[in-house]
Every structure is written in C-alpha cells, then in structure tokens.
Amino acid sequence: xxxxxxxxxxxxxxxxxxxxxxxxxxxxxxxxxxxxxxxxxxxxxxxxxxxxxxxxxxxxxxxxxxxxxxxxxxxxxxxxxxxxxxxxxxxxxxxxxxxxxxxxxxxxxxxxxxxxxxxxxxxxxxxxxxxxxxxxxxxxxxxxxxxxxxxxxxxxxxxxxxxxxxxxxxxxxxxxxxxxxxxxxxxxxxxxxxxxxxxxxxxxxxxxxxxxxxxxxxxxxxxxxxxxxxxxxxxxxxxxxxxxxxxxxxxxxxxxxxxxxxxxxxxxxxxxxxxxxxxxxxxxxxxx
Amino acid sequence: xxxxxxxxxxxxxxxxxxxxxxxxxxxxxxxxxxxxxxxxxxxxxxxxxxxxxxxxxxxxxxxxxxxxxxxxxxxxxxxxxxxxxxxxxxxxxxxxxxxxxxxxxxxxxxxxxxxxxxxxxxxxxxxxxxxxxxxxxxxxxxxxxxxxxxxxxxxxxxxxxxxxxxxxxxxxxxxxxxxxxxxxxxxxxxxxxxxxxxxxxxxxxxxxxxxxxxxxxxxxxxxxxxxxxxxxxxxxxxxxxxxxxxxxxxxxxxxxxxxxxxxxxxxxxxxxxxxxxxxxxxxxxxxx
Numbered sequence: 001x002x003x004x005x006x007x008x009x010x011x012x013x014x015x016x017x018x019x020x021x022x023x024x025x026x027x028x029x030x031x032x033x034x035x036x037x038x039x040x041x042x043x044x045x046x047x048x049x050x051x052x053x054x055x056x057x058x059x060x061x062x063x064x065x066x067x068x069x070x071x072x073x074x075x076x077x078x079x080x081x082x083x084x085x086x087x088x089x090x091x092x093x094x095x096x097x098x099x100x101x102x103x104x105x106x107x108x109x110x111x112x113x114x115x116x117x118x119x120x121x122x123x124x125x126x127x128x129x130x131x132x133x134x135x136x137x138x139x140x141x142x143x144x145x146x147x148x149x150x151x152x153x154x155x156x157x158x159x160x161x162x163x164x165x166x167x168x169x170x171x172x173x174x175x176x177x178x179x180x181x182x183x184x185x186x187x188x189x190x191x192x193x194x195x196x197x198x199x200x201x202x203x204x205x206x207x208x209x210x211x212x213x214x215x216x217x218x219x220x221x222x223x224x225x226x227x228x229x230x231x232x233x234x235x236x237x238x239x240x241x242x243x244x245x246x247x248x249x250x251x252x253x254x255x256x257x258x259x260x261x262x263x264x265x266x267x268x269x270x271x272x273x274x275x276x277x278x279x280x281x282x283x284x285x286x287x288x
Numbered sequence: 289x290x291x292x293x294x295x296x297x298x299x300x301x302x303x304x305x306x307x308x309x310x311x312x313x314x315x316x317x318x319x320x321x322x323x324x325x326x327x328x329x330x331x332x333x334x335x336x337x338x339x340x341x342x343x344x345x346x347x348x349x350x351x352x353x354x355x356x357x358x359x360x361x362x363x364x365x366x367x368x369x370x371x372x373x374x375x376x377x378x379x380x381x382x383x384x385x386x387x388x389x390x391x392x393x394x395x396x397x398x399x400x401x402x403x404x405x406x407x408x409x410x411x412x413x414x415x416x417x418x419x420x421x422x423x424x425x426x427x428x429x430x431x432x433x434x435x436x437x438x439x440x441x442x443x444x445x446x447x448x449x450x451x452x453x454x455x456x457x458x459x460x461x462x463x464x465x466x467x468x469x470x471x472x473x474x475x476x477x478x479x480x481x482x483x484x485x486x487x488x489x490x491x492x493x494x495x496x497x498x499x500x501x502x503x504x505x506x507x508x509x510x511x512x513x514x515x516x517x518x519x520x521x522x523x524x525x526x527x528x529x530x531x532x533x534x535x536x537x538x539x540x541x542x543x544x545x546x547x548x549x550x551x552x553x554x555x556x557x558x559x560x561x562x563x564x565x566x567x568x569x570x571x572x573x574x575x576x
Contacts, residue, residue, distance in 0.1 A: 170509055177527075228457070228458065244493060247493075
C-alpha cells in the first residue's frame with residue numbers, strides 16, 4: 001500500500017452520480033470494485049459504499065450507523081465479524097486518527113438518501129464511535145457511527161514518510177482536536193461531588209485555582225445506545241480516562257473494579273452506578 | 289450568591305433591543321447595571337456587555353476577543369488586570385466548565401454588529417480560550433475568546449446543591465464534552481515519530497492495537513495568536529497534557545524542561561521546537 005488518498009477528490013463534488021462500481025473506482029472515489037470498505041489496517045480506511053449488503057445498516061442522512069466487514073453472504077449475516085478484519089481495523093484507525101471517510105450510496109441501499117440508480121457520492125464523514133452488538137441475524141457485528149463533516153476537509157495522503165512542512169498561516173480549521181465543553185447542571189454536580197478528581201486515577205487539572213474535569217457517560221447518549229443523562233450513568237473523569245472509557249479501553253465491573261485494566265473506580269457514598277449500564281458498556285463498548 | 293442563571297432567558301430572543309442597562313437588568317439578560325461582566329468567582333460568569341469600554345476588544349461577530357475586567361478608566365487601560373478579579377475568574381470558570389455566556393452589544397461599542405441605539409442581545413457564546421497580552425495602552429490585559437453557540441442551550445442555574453435527576457432520554461446534545469478529532473498529515477507524522485507516546489508523560493492510549501494521541505500546537509492557531517501548523521510548533525501529547533498545555537497549566541523552557549511544573553519534555557532527534565513559539569506560550573498562555 002504505502003499511499004492512500006483521504007478527503008475530497010478533485011473534480012468530484014457531493015451529489016455526483018456514477019453508473020457503476022468501475023466508474024466509482026476510475027473517479028478515485030472508492031477504489032475496490034466489490035468490497036464496501038476500502039480497508040487498510042495500517043493507514044486507515046478512506047471510503048465506504050452503502051449498497052444494501054448489510055441488514056443492520058441504519059442511515060439517518062447526516063448520521064450513519066454502519067455495519068463493518070465480514071461474515072456476510074447475500075445480504076445476510078452468517079458468521080461473527082472481527083475487529084481484526086482489515087476493513088474494520090481500517091475504520092477504527094480512521095476514527096482514532098480523525099481521518100475523513102468518503103461515503104457513497106448505491107441504488108440498492110434502502111434509504112431516502114439513496115439514488116434512483118447507480119452510485120451517488122454523499123461527501124465526507126468522520127467516524128465518531130465504534131461498538132459491537134448482536135445483529136438481526138444473531139451474529140456479533142462491528143458497528144461504526146459516522147457523522148457528516150460540514151467544513152471542507154483538505155486533501156492529504158496517509159503515508160508521507162517524513163515530516164511535512166505544514167502551513168505558516170493555517171487558520172483555526174487546521175486544529176487537530178477540537179474539544180467543545182458543554183456542561184450540564186448534572187455533570188457539574190457530579191464533578192463537584194468528586195472535587196474534580198478523576199474517579200479512576202485521582203488526577204485533577206487545576207488552572208489558576210479553577211478545576212477542569214469531564215463528565216463521562218457509561219452507556220453512551222444518542223442512537224442506538226440511548227443512554228440516560230442521569231447520575232447513575234455519569235462519571236467524573238480526567239480527559240485521558242474519558243477517552244479510554246468512550247473507546248472501550250477499560251470497562252467497570254459490578255464491584256467497581258476495572259474490567260480489562262487493573263484498578264478500581266472510586267464511587268462516592270452519595271453516588272452509585274447503574275449495573276445494567278455497566279454491563280451494556282462491557283458488552284458493547286469495551287470489546288475485545 | 290448561591291444562584292445564577294446560565295443560558296437563554298425565557299421571553300428574550302437574539303436581536304432583542306433594550307433601551308438602557310436598567311432594562312437589560314429587568315429582563316434578566318445582564319444583571320449588573322454598570323459592570324461589563326456579570327462576575328462570580330464561584331459559579332462562573334453568565335453574561336457580558338460590550339459597550340466600547342475597552343480599546344482592545346475585537347469583535348468578529350461569531351467570534352469575539354474580549355478584554356477582561358479591571359485597570360480601566362474612561363475607556364483607557366491605566367493599570368494591569370488580574371486573573372484574581374471576580375469578573376475574570378468568573379469567565380475562566382465559564383470556560384473550563386463549558387457554561388454559556390449571554391452577550392449583549394451596546395451602541396457605543398464600535399463594530400458592524402452594534403445596534404444604532406440602546407443594547408442588543410446577541411445570543412449565547414461559549415468561552416473557548418483565555419490568554420494574556422500587553423494592551424494598546426501598555427498594561428497587561430486578560431483576554432478571552434468567545435465563540436457563538438449554534439445549538440440552543442438549555443437553561444440551568446449554577447448552584448443546584450444536590451444531584452439533579454437528569455434526563456432518561458437526553459439525545460446527543462446533552463454530551464458534556466465533544467471531542468472532534470481532525471487529523472492533518474503533519475500531526476499524523478509527528479504522532480508516528482513519537483510512537484503515539486505523550487512527550488510529557490510517555491503514556492500512549494491503545495484501542496485494540498490502534499493508538500490514540502493528540503497533536504498539540506504550542507503557539508495557538510487562529511486570531512490573535514496566528515500560530516503556524518508546522519513541525520516546530522507541534523507536539524504529540526496525551527489528552528490530559530494537551531488540555532494542560534492549551535490552558536496554560538505548564539509551559540516549556542528553551543532547554544525543554546517544563547515551566548511552572550516539574551519535568552522535561554522529550555524531543556526526538558528529528559524534531560525541534562521553535563524557541564519563539566515556546567516564549568510566546570510562556571508569556572501569553574502559561575500565565576500566573
């Protein structure tokens with residue numbers, strides 16, 4: 001491999017329609033002519049095609065819950081999927097490294113956003129989450145949440161090999177991580193209860209006498225998890241352990257020891273964690 | 289105090305004009321009738337008024353570089369400002385806790401967004417950064433970047449006193465921290481150079497064999513800093529040390545020892561840091 005093109009393709013704009021997979025390939029939008037994921041377990045995946053191949057796909061337009069690769073025969077799941085699969089691993093890399101993924105919908109994909117015929121390029125999406133569940137056909141499936149990217153994303157290839165020169169006057173859009181803090185009364189009270197100390201490591205970040213911590217949900221908010229924004233689903237964590245909880249590096253057992261990592265989470269006498277949410281997180285987020 | 293109202297005010301919408309400060313007070317948009325910041329060094333600041341009082345304010349509409357409180361006489365700075373000031377401390381709390389700030393512009397505020405007369409409510413903003421500089425009149429000033437909040441923000445008061453019940457079906461907008469990862473070729477190469485290990489603490493976050501780290505700029509991107517997206521301005525950090533660098537908990541000396549914190553940052557033989565950028569960060573971001 002060695003090189004892979006992420007982001008917009010010159011000469012192709014959102015809404016463009018292509019007659020068949022070969023035309024998509026020729027345009028540089030999606031290179032494989034059969035596989036749905038342009039998988040690369042080293043550089044990340046740069047494009048996917050939705051074309052009705054997976055019964056568990058959920059397409060809300062700006063947000064897509066996408067089923068990973070593997071175990072599929074004629075549109076039915078007949079075996080478990082694996083995170084080691086090169087397509088799934090590739091999408092995981094794209095998620096953790098913030099790489100844009102080109103999305104194309106085919107006419108066979110059942111959604112109000114599909115084209116009448118051929119393949120329509122739907123623009124750039126970012127992979128925001130991954131999780132695992134038992135699909136409609138009874139097998140474990142790897143799932144990814146993709147969200148549409150509003151701002152234009154510059155072109156780049158994955159394998160530069162040496163340090164690029166960068167830009168002297170990049171503007172704020174070149175930020176590598178944007179952290180939007182939007183507190184709620186509940187998360188504020190949880191953080192106060194713990195004195196802004198991380199429940200896993202005890203770290204508190206202090207900026208001129210003002211403390212910073214993050215409210216972290218155990219069972220995630222939003223579709224398809226639909227976790228609650230309630231005290232027994234909320235933790236006070238440092239940014240590191242928040243990322244690790246969200247990405248499933250560790251889970252929490254019912255006795256508050258950590259799952260898949262050593263340690264124990266501190267829980268205040270006035271606070272308790274919902275065991276069903278802990279179980280959901282262990283089974284769907286903190287996966288092998 | 290004990291209670292403070294953050295967010296939208298029922299019955300008031302963006303664009304509403306008020307005859308004078310008393311009317312703004314009566315509507316509940318901005319309570320103090322003279323001060324520009326509704327300062328509260330415990331709960332955070334919930335509103336500001338721009339009315340030409342500070343020569344260093346910069347108003348780009350959706351983005352405002354706001355000068356903090358203190359040392360001002362008849363629109364001129366005559367003394368240094370302090371981060372201990374209750375207005376400035378209040379805005380710092382609003383920044384670190386993600387609290388929404390109501391913004392109002394007065395007719396005396398020189399900007400294309402000011403009303404012809406009276407005071408116009410401009411909606412909710414979030415404080416995204418704070419830094420320090422020498423103002424036009426030669427004194428240290430405390431500065432805040434505010435950015436407009438697009439999505440409606442629910443009402444809440446600062447001091448709840450006990451754990452609120454929260455919401456069983458909150459939707460994704462109740463997230464407490466949204467982390468948008470948007471990698472660039474440069475930040476990717478920097479992270480690879482360090483094996484995704486934090487240059488401060490050595491931690492690497494591993495998710496199923498895929499590593500996560502953050503590219504962090506020393507001199508920040510965007511106005512008014514205008515830092516470069518170039519290798520000598522970029523670090524590979526864990527989320528914790530990224531927050532601490534951005535919020536000025538520590539700086540970096542020319543010999544790569546840490547400033548205001550013990551330790552030393554590891555710098556790879558193929559990488560070096562720009563001393564002018566390190567100095568800028570120590571003087572403007574990593575402030576007392």
